[in-house]
Amino acid sequence: MSEIKLDALDDYRYRIARNETLGMRTDVLVFSSPVLIEHVKKDQSLGQAVNVATLPGIVGPSLAMPDIHQGYGFPIGGVAATDVEEGVVSPGGVGFDINCGVRLVRSTLTRADVKGRMKQLIDQVFRDVPCGTGTEGRVKLKHGDIDKVLENGARWMVEHGYGEAGDTERAEAGGAMKGALPGKVSDRAKERGAPQLGTLGSGNHFLEIQYVDRVHDASAAAAMKIEKDQVVILIHSGSRGLGHQVCTDYVALMNQVMPKYGIQLPDRQLACAPISSSEGQSYLGAMAAAANFAWANRQGILHFLRDAFGRVFGTDVRLELIYDVCHNIAKEETHVVGGRRRNVLVHRKGATRAFPAQHPELPPSYADIGQPVFVPGSMGTASWVLTGQPGAMAETFASVCHGAGRLMSRTAVRKGKNITEERRKLEDAGILVRSESRDGILEELPEAYKDVDEVIEVVHNAGLAKKVARLRPMGVIKG
Amino acid sequence: MNFEILEHPADVGFRAWGDSLEDLFGNCAGALISIILDPSNVERNQRWDLEAEGSDRESLLVNWLNEVLYYVDTRRIVFDSFAVRFQEPFRLSCEATGEHRTPEKHPVRVSVKAVTYHQLLLSKTGPEWIAEVFVDV
Numbered sequence: 035m036s037e038i039k040l041d042a043l044d045d046y047r048y049r050i051a052r053n054e055t056l057g058m059r060t061d062v063l064v065f066s067s068p069v070l071i072e073h074v075k076k077d078q079s080l081g082q083a084v085n086v087a088t089l090p091g092i093v094g095p096s097l098a099m100p101d102i103h104q105g106y107g108f109p110i111g112g113v114a115a116t117d118v119e120e121g122v123v124s125p126g127g128v129g130f131d132i133n134c135g136v137r138l139v140r141s142t143l144t145r146a147d148v149k150g151r152m153k154q155l156i157d158q159v160f161r162d163v164p165c166g167t168g169t170e171g172r173v174k175l176k177h178g179d180i181d182k183v184l185e186n187g188a189r190w191m192v193e194h195g196y197g198e199a200g201d202t203e204r205a206e207a208g209g210a211m212k213g214a215l216p217g218k219v220s221d222r223a224k225e226r227g228a229p230q231l232g233t234l235g236s237g238n239h240f241l242e243i244q245y246v247d248r249v250h251d252a253s254a255a256a257a258m259k260i261e262k263d264q265v266v267i268l269i270h271s272g273s274r275g276l277g278h279q280v281c282t283d284y285v286a287l288m289n290q291v292m293p294k295y296g297i298q299l300p301d302r303q304l305a306c307a308p309i310s311s312s313e314g315q316s317y318l319g320a321m322a323a324a325a326n327f328a329w330a331n332r333q334g335i336l337h338f339l340r341d342a343f344g345r346v347f348g349t350d351v352r353l354e355l356i357y358d359v360c361h362n363i364a365k366e367e368t369h370v371v372g373g374r375r376r377n378v379l380v381h382r383k384g385a386t387r388a389f390p391a392q393h394p395e396l397p398p399s400y401a402d403i404g405q406p407v408f409v410p411g412s413m414g415t416a417s418w419v420l421t422g423q424p425g426a427m428a429e430t431f432a433s434v435c436h437g438a439g440r441l442m443s444r445t446a447v448r449k450g451k452n453i454t455e456e457r458r459k460l461e462d463a464g465i466l467v468r469s470e471s472r473d474g475i476l477e478e479l480p481e482a483y484k485d486v487d488e489v490i491e492v493v494h495n496a497g498l499a500k501k502v503a504r505l506r507p508m509g510v511i512k513g
Numbered sequence: 514m515n516f517e518i519l520e521h522p523a524d525v526g527f528r529a530w531g532d533s534l535e536d537l538f539g540n541c542a543g544a545l546i547s548i549i550l551d552p553s554n555v556e557r558n559q560r561w562d563l564e565a566e567g568s569d570r571e572s573l574l575v576n577w578l579n580e581v582l583y584y585v586d587t588r589r590i591v592f593d594s595f596a597v598r599f600q601e602p603f604r605l606s607c608e609a610t611g612e613h614r615t616p617e618k619h620p621v622r623v624s625v626k627a628v629t630y631h632q633l634l635l636s637k638t639g640p641e642w643i644a645e646v647f648v649d650v
Contacts, residue, residue, distance in 0.1 A: 302630035443520035
């Protein structure tokens with residue numbers, strides 16, 4: 035990648051100018067900092083952002099968020115908008131975990147209320163919320179139900195007793211994306227995913243019981259009804275095996291049909307087809323169905339979480355959804371590009387939508403503050419609540435970061451580590467951890483990740499999002 | 514050992530060797546399973562017939578491993594041997610043996626989402642075939 039020349043534009047922006055010899059159709063714009071950019075240079079993520087800039091019909095720059103790291107085809111933390119009429123859709127630009135995302139739940143408890151009962155609480159949550167790697171989930175679907183879940187997402191769950199009416203009002207797209215085509219999801223994907231509905235999954239997925247450590251924006255925090263020392267719960271999961279299989283199926287299909295459309299790409303994992311083609315439309319219908327499965331999945335987890343809190347603290351304790359955002363998705367949106375309104379398909383691969391205040395898609399309670407954005411850090415550090423700002427609309431197709439970004443490989447972080455010692459270190463820091471597997475903890479240790487606070491400084495100071503609150507973990511469940 | 518695990522900033526990969534393409538494809542399948550769970554103590558009490566096809570060698574390898582992943586992840590089977598036979602240049606069948614897995618006997622170490630084309634390598638060096646494959650976990 036010696037041809038890649040990275041220019042610093044200011045303290046938070048870096049550019050790789052369009053280079054036609056690399057097949058680039060546009061620039062790459064990286065949001066980063068002098069510290070973070072050095073990490074970015076160590077892996078292949080910038081080369082992957084350059085490859086994204088070769089996608090037919092790309093509009094605006096290929097974007098990289100400050101948590102960018104090497105992924106497959108697209109970098110994780112990558113954003114690309116393509117013209118809906120002339121552009122392509124790339125399943126790799128959404129990722130294998132379609133609608134992987136986070137939902138933040140507020141409780142009516144304070145840090146002091148749970149302090150002496152954290153062990154009881156985390157053990158109860160660990161019993162009630164299935165991780166799903168060894169056992170099946172607890173949402174039992176009857177024949178034909180799966181297609182209804184794929185059409186109606188979190189709404190189906192609420193209608194069938196897995197939630198409260200308010201849960202779907204405060205989720206991106208109301209917890210059910212339009213345009214889902216369950217018939218375009220293979221039987222194999224349904225077979226793989228259906229038993230996993232309402233389960234966390236493994237890898238970097240988690241459920242964290244946290245408290246509000248600091249409030250930075252009192253009025254936005256008030257709109258979200260959170261205050262210092264309040265207990266909140268962050269749930270990070272996606273579409274489980276169903277989404278993985280949809281992506282697998284369509285990467286295979288698009289690899290087959292790319293020659294038909296005369297598309298050549300530097301990386302097969304970027305495989306794509308024109309949005310207007312039958313393959314492109316089938317993928318988008320299947321993707322929306324998988325996205326709905328993910329919202330239903332996170333809804334199921336919230337339901338079981340409520341059960342667990344009720345068992346420990348009684349039924350007076352309320353858990354209410356603040357918002358639910360996805361960070362692996364492709365969405366058709368209208369954006370102003372070069373002074374002109376364009377309909378584009380925004381691929382967000384490890385990036386969170388961040389609409390500013392007054393955007394028509396926001397629920398009324400957040401219209402004045404901007405869309406809530408949740409950025410999980412590592413299990414020993416912190417997570418952040420932000421709101422989308424006008425800068426994101428102007429520069430990043432309304433997108434910001436989605437996490438801290440990995441720094442070390444899973445094998446490297448595990449090396450020489452002892453599970454008992456690591457667990458004790460976290461407990462000494464006031465964090466109880468439960469996991470179905472030893473590796474689930476060791477591979478996700480805090481040192482595996484970049485400093486989430488540094489990532490947040492970039493998006494805050496660049497005007498993409500605004501800090502609202504910082505959250506600290508007390509209990510962590512890893513898949 | 515006919516494979517080794519490779520590092521990736523976010524995920525996991527493996528490098529596998531084989532005396533023939535058939536041998537290599539079987540060893541890749543074994544490597545994939547070893548990422549997901551501990552493959553020791555697999556009882557050979559059942560046989561499955563697997564198939565895969567692709568448009569070239571690389572896509573055949575990715576599709577084959579995604580087929581194995583389907584059996585392991587969805588049908589909850591753990592294999593101990595693979596007899597791969599190429600039917601056509603880019604189509605294969607395989608007689609695989611193993612058993613239905615239980616969480617008690619073969620707990621899942623990490624779930625693999627998919628096998629990818631990322632940095633995929635498939636080549637012949639002297640008499641030996643070699644492949645490098647990365648999976649999303």
